[in-house]
Amino acid sequence: MREQLSWKVGGQQGEGIESTGEIFASALNRHGYYLFGYRHFSSRIKGGHTNNKIRVSTTPLNSISDDLNILVAFDQETIDVNIHELREDGIIIADAKFNPVVTEGYDVRLYAVPFTEIATELGTSLMKNMVAVGASSAILGLAPDTYQDVVEDLFLKKGASVVEKNMEAIRAGAACFRKEAGANMPELQLAPADGKKRMFMIGNDAIGMGAIAAGSRFMAAYPITPASEIMEYMIEKLPEFGGTVIQTEDEIAACTMAIGANYAGVRSFTASAGPGLSLMAEAIGLSGMTEQPLVIMDTQRGGPSTGLPTKQEQSDLMAMIYSTHGDIPKIVITPSTVEEAFYDTVEAFNLAEEYQCPVILVTDLALSLGKQTVEPLDYSKVEIRRGALQVGEEIPEREDKAYYKRYELTETGVSNRVIPGMKNGIHHVTGVEHDETGKPSESPENRKSQMDKRLRKVANLPKQFKDPLFVDAKHAEADLLVIGVNSTRGTIAEAMPRLEEDGIKVNHAQIRLLHPFPTDELKPLIDRAKKVVVVENNATAQLANIIKMNVGNVKIENVLKYDGNPFLPGELHETCKELHDISKELV
Incomplete structure (x- = not known):
């Protein structure tokens, strides 16, 4: 039995591809499996290839997988576009309606299951996605009843009969696949999960x-x-x-x-x-x-x-x-x-x-x-901090009867703030430069003092922000420091053990506060690395350039991807290994 596998369903947008993946994943989530999903979809309401790739595991996951164990196809395009991801022991289950064939040059198992025909016999072709879910459950060794709670949540408001029809479709899909395959597939069956409740x-x-x-x-x-x-x-x-x-x-x-x-x-x-x-x-x-x-x-x-x-x-x-x-x-x-x-x-x-x-x-x-x-x-x-907002406070009247100093010059740059209607809190608000009460002012001295006041507010934020970097740095001196932002964290985290197995010492920093930039927190990690690699999904190395602007003239190797797809752990492993090997050769 497997501790993890990757499953993907694909077809034309509007065919229920998203709901197929949602039903499949939700049921597994309720049984305690860890999941990580990514949808590839077109920028139109209907039509165009779309797929939903879901990785399932008995242990925590960081990213989508490099490869694929099971591909569920509602059209031939799904097979042609995604077959390159299938592992050698992977399989395709496809709707028999379109007479599926394995793309030339590939040798994988294909099972044609009449998704549409079975669904139509049960009352509506719209249930073909439920038939596909049933076929998938048979591959994984899961009982069709695994999906009962999810189907009830989705369809009970339409009546118990609708729930039962959809469950019939799942059971029929499972039975049809078992008949088509002729045997169980223990190599693709999932080990039991821990059953704990988690959010998805x-x-x-x-x-x-x-x-x-x-x-x-x-x-x-x-x-x-x-x-x-x-x-x-x-x-x-x-x-x-x-x-x-x-x-x-x-x-x-x-x-x-x-x-x-x-x-x-x-x-x-x-x-x-x-x-x-x-x-x-x-x-x-x-x-x-x-x-x-x-x-x-x-x-x-x-x-x-x-x-x-x-x-x-x-x-x-x-x-x-x-x-x-x-x-x-x-x-x-x-x-x-x-x-x-x-x-x-x-x-x-x-x-x-x-x-x-x-x-x-x-x-x-x-x-x-x-x-x-x-x-x-x-x-x-969760804590609520409202700063210098004076709601509920008694604001004393100024002796000179002047307006409230909403933009009062302070050492921190932060002034007291009121909301409209508060007694003794009247002040002016304008987008032009202004004095402490908000009154427009073009005085050079006032301009400089107000500008300095505003800018010093956030000067020390990186030191006050909790965890401006996510850091996984177990090496005092690293061969590579890999830096990323946003969703690349999980992919980098999964590539790191593979690099370590290659004998490469890797530290990882993920930027969590981009501005003001956490220079003092990042620089020691950079100083401890022989090579700095910045991973980002754009063509112009924006994150790398921001690092250089804030940390100094750092020699950075850019790993860029801008074809619309996220990084995969395998490609990141190979790229970083190649960068390391090249630097060794140069030395």
């Missing part, structure tokens, strides 16, 4: 949960891939907590609404992707100048322009830090797991209010939409 969710859901836990009660957003699930989650859940979601006419309106709501004292945010972030640039500057809290979730995707809206990329890094005109304080947080996305979302709201500036929480498509097993979240770790 995408990064966007974790962000939504984090926002609610942080006390956010207003979200303004415009739908965009791959951020839309955050808004969908909030639309469903936020009203239960007395909150509101508004779908705006564009991202400009969304960002300014979030600023306005924060000004009124309500924790608020917006979420978007690269194109939306570009539109928000001026409003982000308004947040910085008026010192209003603002939280933005940026889910990176392939650019520029519309680019590859449903594909993986990490090419917004420079834009998040530098796109706003003028100089403002800004915080950019980059979680690297679904679990971190939850806790970092809470922290983003705290930092926005404590430092009174825009905070951008950044993910990438693989982290936003990739589904991972997550241990139960610890809500005792």
